[in-house]
Amino acid sequence: MKIRIYYEDTDISGFVYHSNYLKFCERARSELFFQKGLSPIDGNSHFVVSKLEAKFIQPAKFGDILEVDTQVTKIGGYSVQLLQTIFRDEVEIFRMDITLAYLKNGKLAKIDRKTKEIFYK
Amino acid sequence: MKIRIYYEDTDISGFVYHSNYLKFCERARSELFFQKGLSPIDGNSHFVVSKLEAKFIQPAKFGDILEVDTQVTKIGGYSVQLLQTIFRDEVEIFRMDITLAYLKNGKLAKIDRKTKEIFYK
Amino acid sequence: MKIRIYYEDTDISGFVYHSNYLKFCERARSELFFQKGLSPIDGNSHFVVSKLEAKFIQPAKFGDILEVDTQVTKIGGYSVQLLQTIFRDEVEIFRMDITLAYLKNGKLAKIDRKTKEIFYK
Amino acid sequence: MKIRIYYEDTDISGFVYHSNYLKFCERARSELFFQKGLSPIDGNSHFVVSKLEAKFIQPAKFGDILEVDTQVTKIGGYSVQLLQTIFRDEVEIFRMDITLAYLKNGKLAKIDRKTKEIFYK
Numbered sequence: 197m198k199i200r201i202y203y204e205d206t207d208i209s210g211f212v213y214h215s216n217y218l219k220f221c222e223r224a225r226s227e228l229f230f231q232k233g234l235s236p237i238d239g240n241s242h243f244v245v246s247k248l249e250a251k252f253i254q255p256a257k258f259g260d261i262l263e264v265d266t267q268v269t270k271i272g273g274y275s276v277q278l279l280q281t282i283f284r285d286e287v288e289i290f291r292m293d294i295t296l297a298y299l300k301n302g303k304l305a306k307i308d309r310k311t312k313e314i315f316y317k
Numbered sequence: 318m319k320i321r322i323y324y325e326d327t328d329i330s331g332f333v334y335h336s337n338y339l340k341f342c343e344r345a346r347s348e349l350f351f352q353k354g355l356s357p358i359d360g361n362s363h364f365v366v367s368k369l370e371a372k373f374i375q376p377a378k379f380g381d382i383l384e385v386d387t388q389v390t391k392i393g394g395y396s397v398q399l400l401q402t403i404f405r406d407e408v409e410i411f412r413m414d415i416t417l418a419y420l421k422n423g424k425l426a427k428i429d430r431k432t433k434e435i436f437y438k
Numbered sequence: 439m440k441i442r443i444y445y446e447d448t449d450i451s452g453f454v455y456h457s458n459y460l461k462f463c464e465r466a467r468s469e470l471f472f473q474k475g476l477s478p479i480d481g482n483s484h485f486v487v488s489k490l491e492a493k494f495i496q497p498a499k500f501g502d503i504l505e506v507d508t509q510v511t512k513i514g515g516y517s518v519q520l521l522q523t524i525f526r527d528e529v530e531i532f533r534m535d536i537t538l539a540y541l542k543n544g545k546l547a548k549i550d551r552k553t554k555e556i557f558y559k
Numbered sequence: 560m561k562i563r564i565y566y567e568d569t570d571i572s573g574f575v576y577h578s579n580y581l582k583f584c585e586r587a588r589s590e591l592f593f594q595k596g597l598s599p600i601d602g603n604s605h606f607v608v609s610k611l612e613a614k615f616i617q618p619a620k621f622g623d624i625l626e627v628d629t630q631v632t633k634i635g636g637y638s639v640q641l642l643q644t645i646f647r648d649e650v651e652i653f654r655m656d657i658t659l660a661y662l663k664n665g666k667l668a669k670i671d672r673k674t675k676e677i678f679y680k
Binding site for chain 4: 200202203204219222223226227230235236237258259
């Protein structure tokens with residue numbers, strides 16, 4: 197999962213606007229589904245972010261090519277925990293622990309086996 | 318309709334990223350509805366952008382306070398044409414002619430009288 | 439600090455895209471400066487986000503009016519910690535602990551007294 | 560130049576937010592430079608958008624893969640005109656005529672031969 201930094205990602209500081217790293221991580225999560233021919237939105241079911249902890253280590257800049265790595269740290273009955281790390285030239289520049297809750301028709305729901313497997317590759 | 322320019326609106330050039338002026342105009346269009354206690358999404362009906370012509374006259378910068386003016390130029394059976402102008406300190410910095418098509422259940426639909434009146438104030 | 443939710447803030451889920459709550463909090467931080475006639479960018483000095491912990495409690499939706507509350511939790515020599523809470527109709531829907539590092543010419547720098555006072559109102 | 564549609568690109572309508580098509584076209588313009596090992600920002604010189612005319616033909620949706628085609632329509636002394644078209648499965652869904660002005664130190668400047676050649680591949 198490679199991501200190029202464009203004008204839209206930067207701000208007046210000359211670097212990437214802080215919340216955009218969260219967008220890059222979301223793209224990587226969606227690609228876990230797309231790459232298997234699936235969609236993150238399965239009928240009335242999908243994941244939502246319930247909490248996250250992020251560390252901004254080094255700023256990314258215009259033209260950079262970043263790589264997002266996604267590791268599953270825990271799969272519970274109703275939620276999934278991931279560790280997502282962003283690298284530039286193999287140097288870690290951003291790290292995030294994120295918890296996703298599974299919703300069906302807008303309500304917390306048990307994650308079925310098929311959906312769990314998506315996170316195990 | 319006053320709009321403050323924040324970090325998120327700028328890019329590495331130090332000025333506002335070009336497509337964000339379109340966002341500011343959309344906010345002003347939505348406020349035409351919100352200010353009357355209505356919503357731009359009325360059940361299954363809403364407007365979509367079908368075409369636009371924009372002129373970027375002067376760049377806005379971090380901290381600026383902009384004002385958006387919206388004038389109706391034509392109300393047709395199925396679409397509305399607006400002229401939206403953005404000012405900073407009463408100086409015009411952006412201008413856009415925009416045509417909005419009215420959709421009902423995803424299909425082009427006749428604009429009802431009540432909806433037309435929203436544009437006449 | 440009131441924030442209206444526009445089309446641009448929502449995504450296909452029908453609710454506000456998760457990273458946009460971080461933008462709303464950044465607007466509130468910038469307004470701490472703007473409201474005093476100052477700018478968050480003071481010559482070559484400004485704050486950058488070094489880490490954050492966010493909790494997504496309830497989703498905001500199109501048309502909502504949100505309020506952002508910002509409390510200083512710690513002012514250190516080189517960084518500031520804030521607790522930012524977003525409310526809708528006085529109900530908490532998002533909370534974030536954020537640490538900002540102070541940079542001068544791109545390097546970590548001691549926060550001067552004048553800058554510290556901005557956070558004490 | 561292929562572009563995947565993620566959550567961040569969509570809005571409550573379920574489709575891509577209108578101004579994001581402009582972002583996709585900007586990415587394609589920047590790639591004209593990046594693909595040659597260059598940057599759109601060359602010291603104190605870069606292009607800015609001075610006007611555009613856009614036609615929204617069909618909406619793109621979550622998960623779509625779009626392709627952006629960029630054709631030079633005119634290279635003047637101080638500006639460049641491009642026709643940018645976005646396709647999904649070879650069907651045109653968006654088209655934009657855009658004029659870019661060349662700036663050096665913030666002022667309109669003559670485009671040098673080397674920069675002109677970037678647009679001729």
